[in-house]
Amino acid sequence: xxxxxxxxxxxxxxxxxxxxxxxxxxxxxxxxxxxxxxxxxxxxxxxxxxxxxxxxxxxxxxxxxxxxxxxxxxxxxxxxxxxxxxxxxxxxxxxxxxxxxxxxxxxxxxxxxxxxxxxxxxxxxxxxxxxxxxxxxxxxxxxxxxxxxxxxxxxxxxxxxxxxxxxxxxxxxxxxxxxxxxxxxxxxxxxxxxxxxxxxxxxxxxxxxxxxxxxxxxxxxxxxxxxxxxxxxxxxxxxxxxxxxxxxxxxxxxxxxxxxxxxxxxxxxxxxxxxxxxxxxxxxxxxxxxxxxxxxxxxxxxxxxxxxxxxxxxxxxxxxxxxxxxxxxxxxxxxxxxxxxxxxxxxxxxxxxxxxxxxxxxxxxx
Amino acid sequence: xxxxxxxxxxxxxxxxxxxxxxxxxxxxxxxxxxxxxxxxxxxxxxxxxxxxxxxxxxxxxxxxxxxxxxxxxxxxxxxxxxxxxxxxxxxxxxxxxxxxxxxxxxxxxxxxxxxxxxxxxxxxxxxxxx
Numbered sequence: 001x002x003x004x005x006x007x008x009x010x011x012x013x014x015x016x017x018x019x020x021x022x023x024x025x026x027x028x029x030x031x032x033x034x035x036x037x038x039x040x041x042x043x044x045x046x047x048x049x050x051x052x053x054x055x056x057x058x059x060x061x062x063x064x065x066x067x068x069x070x071x072x073x074x075x076x077x078x079x080x081x082x083x084x085x086x087x088x089x090x091x092x093x094x095x096x097x098x099x100x101x102x103x104x105x106x107x108x109x110x111x112x113x114x115x116x117x118x119x120x121x122x123x124x125x126x127x128x129x130x131x132x133x134x135x136x137x138x139x140x141x142x143x144x145x146x147x148x149x150x151x152x153x154x155x156x157x158x159x160x161x162x163x164x165x166x167x168x169x170x171x172x173x174x175x176x177x178x179x180x181x182x183x184x185x186x187x188x189x190x191x192x193x194x195x196x197x198x199x200x201x202x203x204x205x206x207x208x209x210x211x212x213x214x215x216x217x218x219x220x221x222x223x224x225x226x227x228x229x230x231x232x233x234x235x236x237x238x239x240x241x242x243x244x245x246x247x248x249x250x251x252x253x254x255x256x257x258x259x260x261x262x263x264x265x266x267x268x269x270x271x272x273x274x275x276x277x278x279x280x281x282x283x284x285x286x287x288x289x290x291x292x293x294x295x296x297x298x299x300x301x302x303x304x305x306x307x308x309x310x311x312x313x314x315x316x317x318x319x320x321x322x323x324x325x326x327x328x329x330x331x332x333x334x335x336x337x338x339x340x341x342x343x344x345x346x347x348x349x350x351x352x353x354x355x356x357x358x359x360x361x362x363x364x365x366x
Numbered sequence: 367x368x369x370x371x372x373x374x375x376x377x378x379x380x381x382x383x384x385x386x387x388x389x390x391x392x393x394x395x396x397x398x399x400x401x402x403x404x405x406x407x408x409x410x411x412x413x414x415x416x417x418x419x420x421x422x423x424x425x426x427x428x429x430x431x432x433x434x435x436x437x438x439x440x441x442x443x444x445x446x447x448x449x450x451x452x453x454x455x456x457x458x459x460x461x462x463x464x465x466x467x468x469x470x471x472x473x474x475x476x477x478x479x480x481x482x483x484x485x486x487x488x489x490x491x492x493x494x495x496x
Contacts, residue, residue: 033405036406037431037432038431227432291408291409291429312431312432313409313429313430342427342434
C-alpha cells in the first residue's frame with residue numbers, strides 16, 4: 001500500500017492510537033473500523049457513535065446573489081431555506097445527471113455553506129465556479145477551514161450538548177456555536193438514520209473535542225459502520241447509487257427537485273418525470289443466505305432486470321441488504337427477484353424505504 | 367478477538383491459509399492475519415462434501431460485513447467434512463481461527479504437496495514483509 005500521497009485528517013494520530021484499521025478512501029487515509037464494524041454500528045443504533053468525516057468538502061457561497069446562484073445550480077428550492085436552515089439537494093448537469101448530492105446550510109441572509117462528497121469536491125468547485133459567472137457571488141473552497149465530526153445515535157444529542165456545552169439546533173437546522181473556544185457550526189443532520197449532529201469545527205481543536213466526546217462515552221466509528229448504517233437507512237452514496245449517468249427521478253430523489261426554479265438540468269428532469277423512468281432505484285433484502293454486493297446482476301427468471309449498486313450485511317437486520325436499479329415495473333415493494341452473487345442465485349425481495357427505521361429518528365423535540 | 371498467533375505445528379500458504387496435516391488427512395482454515403483483515407465474518411459458504419479441492423485455487427467463500435473473500439486451498443484433496451457449526455456461528459472464524467473456526471477436512475491427493483508450504487516462522491516473515 002502506498003500511503004505516502006494520502007491526505008490525513010487532524011485526527012490521524014488519534015485513530016492510530018485507538019488501533020483503527022486505516023484505508024485509502026478517495027485520496028484520504030481514513031479509519032474503516034476500530035473495534036469492529038458490527039459493534040460500532042450497534043453503538044450508533046443504541047447509544048452514540050462518532051465519525052471523523054473531515055474528508056468531506058466545504059464550499060462557502062457568499063454575496064448578494066448567493067441564493068439566486070444556488071437556486072440556479074441546486075435541484076431543490078433554495079429560496080425556501082430560512083436563515084439557519086439546511087436542505088438536501090442534487091447538483092445536476094444539463095442532462096439531469098447527478099454530479100453530487102449535498103446539503104446546503106444557510107448561515108446568513110447572503111451566505112451559504114455546502115458540504116460536498118470528498119471525491120467530488122474539486123469537480124464541484126470547478127462546476128460552481130463556471131456557473132457563477134454573471135452572479136454577484138463569491139464561491140470559496142473552505143475545506144481546509146473545517147474538520148467535521150458526525151456524532152450520531154439516540155443518546156448523541158444529550159451527550160454532545162453536555163460534553164461540549166452547546167445548544168443544539170432542531171433537525172435540518174444549523175446553529176453557530178463555540179466549540180473548543182473556536183467558532184463552530186452545529187448541524188442537525190446525519191447519514192445514519194439516527195438522531196444526532198454533525199459538527200463543523202476548527203481543525204486545531206478537533207483532537208481535543210474528540211477526546212472530550214470519547215471521555216463522555218461516545219464510541220469511535222469508522223467508514224465501515226457509516227456504510228452499513230446509511231444503507232439500512234437507504235441514504236444514497238454518490239458513486240454507487242448516484243452518478244452523472246443517473247437522474248434524480250430514477251434515483252428516487254424527485255422530491256428534492258423543484259424544476260419550476262429553472263435549475264441546471266431542470267428541463268431534462270421534468271422530461272424524465274413526465275415520461276416516467278425506465279429504471280428505478282429500490283432497496284432489497286436477501287431472503288436467507290448471501291450478501292449482495294455492488295455490481296451483482298438482478299434476475300427475474302433467466303432475464304437480467306437490473307444491477308446492485310450498494311450491498312452489505314445489515315448488522316441490525318442480520319441479513320444481506322442492498323439497493324439496485326431495476327426495471328421500473330419491478331421496483332415495487334414485495335417483488336421477488338434473485339441476485340447473482342458471484343454465480344450463486346440468492347432469493348431477494350424488493351423492500352420499502354428505509355430498510356431499517358430507527359425509533360428515535362423522527363422524534364421532533366429534544 | 368484473540369491476539370495474533372501462528373501456531374508452530376501448522377503449515378501455512380502465502381494466501382493466508384493454514385493446514386494441520388494428520389497422516390493422509392488435513393484440516394484447513396484461514397490464518398489470524400486473514401480473519402483480522404476481513405473483519406467480522408458473517409457468512410461461510412463451504413464446498414460440498416465429496417468436492418475436489420485444488421492447491422492454490424479457491425474452494426470456499428467467506429464474507430465479512432465489508433467484503434467477500436475467496437479461500438485458497440493450501441493443498442489438494444477430496445472434501446471429507448465441512449465445519450457445519452459455522453453456518454450458525456461464522457464468528458468462530460474470528461474468535462478461534464485455528465480451532466473451532468476450522469473450515470474443511472480433506473483426504474489429501476498428494477501429501478508431498480506440503481513441502482511447498484511455509485513453516486510458522488517463514489509465514490510470519492512474509493507478513494512482516496507486507
